[in-house]
Amino acid sequence: MQYEIIIAGFGGQGVLSAGRLLVYAGMLEGKHVSWLPSYGPEMRGGTANCHVIISDEEVGSPILNFADIAICMNLPSFDKFESFVRDDGFILCDTSMVSIEKTKETSKKVYGIDATTKAFELGNKAFANIFIIGKLLKITKMLKPESIEKALYDVLPEKKHHLIPIEMEALKVGLAD
Amino acid sequence: MGEKVLMKGNDVIAEACIRAGCLHYFGYPITPQTEISHYLSKRLPELGGTFLQAESEIAAINMVYGASSAGARVMTSSSSPGISLKQEGISYIAGAELPAVVINVVRCGPGLGGILPGQCDYFQATKGGGHGDYRNIVLAPNSVQELYELTVKSFDLADKYRMLCMVMADGSMGQMMEAVQFKDEEDIQVYDKPWATNGMGCRGHSNFITSVNVNPDELEKVNLRLQAKYREVEKNEIRYEEINCENADIMVVSYGTTSRIMKNVIKEAKKIGINVGLFRPITLWPYPYEALAKHTDKVKAFLSVELSAGQMIEDVRLAVNGKSNCYFYGRMGGHIPSQKELLDEIIRILEKEDK
Amino acid sequence: MAKERLHPKSIKDKVWHYCPGCSHGIVHRIIGEVIDELDIQGSVIGIAPVGCSYNNYEYFDFDVIQAAHGRAPAVATGVKRVLPNHIVFTYQGDGDLAAIGTAEIIHVAARGEKLTTIFINNAIYGMTSGQMAPTTLPQQITTTTPTGRDTAYHGYPIRISEMLALQEGTVFVERVSTHDVKHIRQAKKAIKKAFKIQQAGLGFSLVEVLSTCPTNWQLSPVDSQQWIVDNMIPYYGLGNLKGKDIKV
Numbered sequence: 126m127q128y129e130i131i132i133a134g135f136g137g138q139g140v141l142s143a144g145r146l147l148v149y150a151g152m153l154e155g156k157h158v159s160w161l162p163s164y165g166p167e168m169r170g171g172t173a174n175c176h177v178i179i180s181d182e183e184v185g186s187p188i189l190n191f192a193d194i195a196i197c198m199n200l201p202s203f204d205k206f207e208s209f210v211r212d213d214g215f216i217l218c219d220t221s222m223v224s225i226e227k228t229k230e231t232s233k234k235v236y237g238i239d240a241t242t243k244a245f246e247l248g249n250k251a252f253a254n255i256f257i258i259g260k261l262l263k264i265t266k267m268l269k270p271e272s273i274e275k276a277l278y279d280v281l282p283e284k285k286h287h288l289i290p291i292e293m294e295a296l297k298v299g300l301a302d
Numbered sequence: 303m304g305e306k307v308l309m310k311g312n313d314v315i316a317e318a319c320i321r322a323g324c325l326h327y328f329g330y331p332i333t334p335q336t337e338i339s340h341y342l343s344k345r346l347p348e349l350g351g352t353f354l355q356a357e358s359e360i361a362a363i364n365m366v367y368g369a370s371s372a373g374a375r376v377m378t379s380s381s382s383p384g385i386s387l388k389q390e391g392i393s394y395i396a397g398a399e400l401p402a403v404v405i406n407v408v409r410c411g412p413g414l415g416g417i418l419p420g421q422c423d424y425f426q427a428t429k430g431g432g433h434g435d436y437r438n439i440v441l442a443p444n445s446v447q448e449l450y451e452l453t454v455k456s457f458d459l460a461d462k463y464r465m466l467c468m469v470m471a472d473g474s475m476g477q478m479m480e481a482v483q484f485k486d487e488e489d490i491q492v493y494d495k496p497w498a499t500n501g502m503g504c505r506g507h508s509n510f511i512t513s514v515n516v517n518p519d520e521l522e523k524v525n526l527r528l529q530a531k532y533r534e535v536e537k538n539e540i541r542y543e544e545i546n547c548e549n550a551d552i553m554v555v556s557y558g559t560t561s562r563i564m565k566n567v568i569k570e571a572k573k574i575g576i577n578v579g580l581f582r583p584i585t586l587w588p589y590p591y592e593a594l595a596k597h598t599d600k601v602k603a604f605l606s607v608e609l610s611a612g613q614m615i616e617d618v619r620l621a622v623n624g625k626s627n628c629y630f631y632g633r634m635g636g637h638i639p640s641q642k643e644l645l646d647e648i649i650r651i652l653e654k655e656d657k
Numbered sequence: 658m659a660k661e662r663l664h665p666k667s668i669k670d671k672v673w674h675y676c677p678g679c680s681h682g683i684v685h686r687i688i689g690e691v692i693d694e695l696d697i698q699g700s701v702i703g704i705a706p707v708g709c710s711y712n713n714y715e716y717f718d719f720d721v722i723q724a725a726h727g728r729a730p731a732v733a734t735g736v737k738r739v740l741p742n743h744i745v746f747t748y749q750g751d752g753d754l755a756a757i758g759t760a761e762i763i764h765v766a767a768r769g770e771k772l773t774t775i776f777i778n779n780a781i782y783g784m785t786s787g788q789m790a791p792t793t794l795p796q797q798i799t800t801t802t803p804t805g806r807d808t809a810y811h812g813y814p815i816r817i818s819e820m821l822a823l824q825e826g827t828v829f830v831e832r833v834s835t836h837d838v839k840h841i842r843q844a845k846k847a848i849k850k851a852f853k854i855q856q857a858g859l860g861f862s863l864v865e866v867l868s869t870c871p872t873n874w875q876l877s878p879v880d881s882q883q884w885i886v887d888n889m890i891p892y893y894g895l896g897n898l899k900g901k902d903i904k905v
Contacts, residue, residue, distance in 0.1 A: 145479065149308050152481045158308070160479035164334055164417065185565035187478050190640035326739055352738040356731065357764040364728035364761070368735025371722045372702070372743075376735070394725050499720035499736070501743050503699020510714035512705075512723035 126181050128267050129189050131206050133174035134198025134219070138241075139254035142280075143196070144175035146258065149280055150272035151179040159187035172201055179267060194265075196257055197223055198240070207231050217261055219253060236264055238302050244295070249288075252295045259299015270296055304484045311446050312476040315379065315405055315469070316341035318453035323490050324375040324403065325351025328365035330358055332384045333417045334473040335407035339379075359384040363391030363404075370400040371511045373498035375457055379405035381473070382423050383414060385431075392466055393432030396528070397513025399497075401460035404438075404468045405453070407476040410609070410636045418636025419473035419559055424613035427470050428587040435525055437532045439467040439539065440586040442557040446480035452584070454488055461493040463535055470586065472559050472609065474638070532588075541584035542593055550579025552648055552655075553597050555618050556607040557583050559638065564607065567644045578648060586614070594621040602655040605629045607644060609637075627655065665689030667698045669718045678878020680835040680868030681710050684777060685717070687845045688748075691852055692719065701744045702736050704729040708750035709783040727758020730765040733772045744855055746773040752782045755791040755817050762821065769826025769860040773851045776817060776863060779870040780889060787873030791815045794892055799873070814892065818865045822898040828860035829900030832893055834867040836882040840895075847897075853905035862900070867893055 130147070134140040141162050148158035161176040176189040193214040197203040199222045210216055215234040221241035228235040240256035262268055273296060277289045309317070316338045319327065327342045339355065346353040352369070356362035362378050369376040380388060385406045395402050406427065410420030427440045439459050441452040449471060456467040502508045515521040546568050547553065554564050561582045571578040579601065583590050597604075604622055606615040606629070615630040622628055631647045633639045664670065668689035675681045692701055698719050705713045707726035714721035724732040729747035737745045747754075754762050754776050765772055781799055782788040788801040792814045796805040806814075822830040829851055833844035844866055851862035867889045869881040876884055 145308070148479060152306060152308050158479075158481060160308075161474055162477055164473070164477050183565075184480070185569070186559075186563040186641070187480070188474065188559070188563065188638050190642065326735075328735065354734070354738060357760050360728065361731040361734075361761055361764065364725060364731035365735035365738070367724070367728075368704070368722065368732035368737075369739045370735070371732070372736045372739040374739040376739075390725055391728070398723070499702050499722050500740055501700040501702060502718075502720050508714075508717070508719050508721070510721045510723065512712070512714065514711055514723055 128179045128194065128265065129192045130177040130179070130194040130196065131174055131189060131192045131209055132177060132196040132198075133172065133202035133206055134222070136173040138198045139251055140173045140198060141175050143254035143258055144177045146273060146276050146280060147177055147179060147268065149276040150268045153272045153275055154268060156180060157182060157184045159184045161187045174202065174206070194261070196261065198253065198257070199223065200227065203227060207233065215264070217257065217264070219257060236260065238299060243298060247291065247295060252292060255292045255295040256299040259296040260302050263300045263302065270300060304486050306481040306483045308479055309446065309482050310337055310477065310479050311449050311471060312337035312407065313341050314446050314450045314482050315453050315471070315476070316345070317484070318450045319377050319403075320345055320349065321484065321488050322375065322454040322457040323488070324377050324457055325349055326369045326374050326376040327352065327378065328354050328356050328362040328369070328376070329378050329380065330356050330362050330384060332381045334409060334476050335379050335381050335405065337476070338405065359387035360390065363388040366402050367391055367395055367398070367400060370395070370402050371398070371499045373495045373500045375401075375461070377403040377405065379407065381407045381409045382411050382420065385423065385426065389432035392438065393434050393436060394513050395466045396432070396436035396438070397434060398511050399464040399528070400466070400511070401464050402466045403453070403456045403460055404466060406468055406470045408470060408472045410634060416636045417473060419475070419609060419638065420634070420636065421472060421558060421560065421609040422611070422613065422634065423470070424586065424608070424610060427468055428589070436528060437465070437535070437587055439463070439465055439535060441467065441469050442584060442586050443469065443471060443475065444558050444561045444582065446475070446478065446482050449475065450482050450484065458491060459539065463531060465531070465535070470558070474559050536588040539585060540588050540590045540593070542590040543582040543584060545580040545582070546577065547579035547581065547597065549577055550597075550601050551577045551652060552603050552605060553579045553581055553601040554605045554607055554648070555581045555583070555594065555614065557586065557614070560607045560609060563639065563641060563644065566641050567648070570641055570645050571648060576648065576652065589617045589621070591617070591621040594618065595623065598622050598625040601626065603627045603629060603651050605631060605648065605651060607639065608632045610634065665693045667692040667718050669716055671716055673716065675709065676872045678869055678871040678881050679709070680777065680779065680866065683835045683841060684775065684844070684866055684868065685713060687841070687848055688775065689717070691845065691849045694849065695852055695856070697744050697852070700742070701746070702740070704733045704736070704745070704747040706747070706749040706753040708753050710748060710750065710777070711784070713748060727753050727756070728761055729753065730758065730761040730770070730772070730774065734765060734768070734770050737770060737772055741771070744773075744852060746775060746852070748775045749777065750783065751776070751778045751780065751790045751792040755815050762817070763824065766821045766824035766827045766861045766863070771855050771858050772861055773855045774863045775848065776865040777868045778817070778865055778893065779868040780814070781870050781873045783870050783873055792817070794888055797888070816893065818863065818898050821863055824861070826861050827863065827899060829854045829862035829903060830865075830898040832865040832867065832895050832898065834885055834890065834895055835869070836867070836885040850905060854900065854903060857905050859903065865893070867895070
């Protein structure tokens with residue numbers, strides 16, 4: 126099994142770190158992984174995306190021309206990457222940022238979670254990507270939630286470890302959504 | 303082997319530098335390889351080494367020249383426009399026969415070009431770049447794991463031959479993350495450097511390091527010695543990888559990022575009954591001419607796939623030597639060919655060859 | 658009678674290739690004497706420039722690295738960072754240091770590299786046959802200013818010592834001359850102090866030596882000495898510019 130995922134949104138929405146978290150957790154489960162960010166002169170506020178591959182086999186190209194899953198955390202990302210998704214794939218939107226009306230424009234399967242609103246309710250908009258990951262795991266079962274937790278401990282600096290229980294709450298909300 | 307860790311290509315280059323026993327780095331910021339500097343600026347001073355941000359790429363390569371003269375393992379890194387600035391120093395390093403490692407995380411040109419990946423510095427890296435008759439060993443990794451292994455190897459090759467060894471990656475390899483498995487301990491061979499200018503107190507006679515010689519007889523001898531050394535490198539150090547080459551209908555030649563895309567294309571092609579072989583040079587200089595030439599009678603055609611207007615294709619043609627048709631497919635400006643584009647091209651070539 | 662060694666231990670027993678009346682021989686000898694007196698022959702590393710003294714390792718009997726044009730300060734930085742306890746100096750002319758190598762020299766000074774630079778200023782390009790240098794004086798005739806340096810057209814000569822003295826990392830700067838014995842003695846004192854400042858690890862030290870180029874000035878060796886007095890010293894004032902009170 127191979128998952129090819131594009132995650133896209135505004136810089137600062139945790140797009141790149143969501144991808145890193147997924148590939149890290151994938152690596153912990155012994156899968157082959159790659160993560161390739163878009164890189165450019167914009168440090169903040171610009172558009173950002175990353176190509177993520179989580180596979181049972183060796184990864185060929187880390188560059189995706191098509192994806193099984195596009196995670197769109199804002200409207201421009203939906204417009205840009207909707208066409209990248211294979212017919213049997215799906216789009217996962219942050220419906221705080223992409224309206225339900227908008228998602229009806231595509232013939233492809235669309236899932237949504239009100240991630241940014243929920244993150245604000247939890248007190249930190251930076252958690253939006255964790256709600257999204259929770260929802261992704263619910264749909265695909267591609268990784269175990271425990272692997273995400275372990276990945277968080279490995280990836281985040283120690284001074285942020287106190288936030289992990291809150292992030293796991295967010296993950297659970299996504300898993301139950 | 304140690305545990306697998308997830309790291310960015312540029313960070314792995316930096317870690318490999320340290321693991322190879324190189325504690326001195328001189329560089330100047332340029333995208334898309336700045337993470338190398340970030341990593342080393344933290345780690346090298348902790349280890350008692352040097353991280354120095356130079357005033358220019360020109361200064362950085364000359365600091366490398368000095369540090370290498372003093373007998374140290376030393377590295378610099380840059381990306382295409384910065385490597386152009388380093389060419390003067392690279393020629394001097396070749397002339398003075400100093401070991402040094404240069405990382406080139408290639409972006410697209412010419413001029414300031416763009417910051418997206420390219421393979422458009424192939425000529426510069428393998429055919430000269432600077433002035434004079436000289437060669438650099440050029441290694442072309444295609445995964446984060448290989449970025450580690452070949453960067454470590456580059457220091458050994460540099461010391462072994464007293465040559466500059468370049469590791470040529472590209473923007474996407476520098477930026478991507480993959481799992482990498484480091485060795486618990488590197489097997490580092492320590493080379494005697496009786497030629498180093500590290501103070502004559504340790505040896506009783508003075509040394510000098512120079513690339514100048516105004517006596518034509520002597521300078522020709524220097525050149526002949528360099529050429530003999532290059533022949534030795536050609537004999538010993540050629541590396542390449544062959545994938546699916548048995549019974550291949552067409553042989554695709556590509557390195558670095560494009561060779562990764564080809565791995566997917568091979569699978570897609572199989573589904574429609576086409577056997578695509580992949581010949582991947584790992585040393586771009588010395589180039590694996592003979593190994594590539596062995597396929598001339600077996601395949602219908604050769605196709606060089608590059609992120610350039612067609613540079614390595616010239617070496618492919620030299621290897622094939624007119625015995626088979628050689629085609630080229632490339633993208634520029636930071637574009638990367640899709641699997642579909644490449645498969646379509648392969649089908650087009652095979653149809654043409656079958657006529 | 659045993660053959661008496663008339664040259665410093667740190668200078669090889671060879672005949673200079675330099676033109677009669679050129680200052681390079683004098684400055685080389687001073688450096689050799691200073692290195693002997695400080696007993697650092699075993700730990701000193703010199704960086705040779707591009708210019709007439711490109712192969713000064715033919716004369717210096719200690720380790721020397723020949724650098725690309727203008728890049729000696731960067732090369733010296735590389736050496737010193739690897740061997741912080743060694744004494745590293747660059748020997749550079751005015752084209753090398755003040756034209757093509759301006760960035761490198763300013764930045765060693767700004768970084769306060771614990772290096773010494775001996776700057777040979779003879780107001781002309783010697784080896785390439787007498788072209789205008791960045792330090793060529795107004796109205797001075799060279800092969801590329803045949804009617805004299807017109808400052809409105811070619812700009813003004815650079816006072817390197819003054820400029821480098823402004824850098825925080827520079828601790829010692831002195832401009833000296835080699836036109837007579839008294840000044841040669843003063844030059845040696847300054848060069849010795851510059852090396853001692855490096856030994857003490859205080860920062861960057863520079864000695865600018867006003868030097869002759871009789872061949873390209875098209876003067877006799879004797880008239881060349883007077884030309885320094887009449888033309889160079891009025892523009893490039895002699896004396897200490899920084900670090901006079903440092904005791905080493």
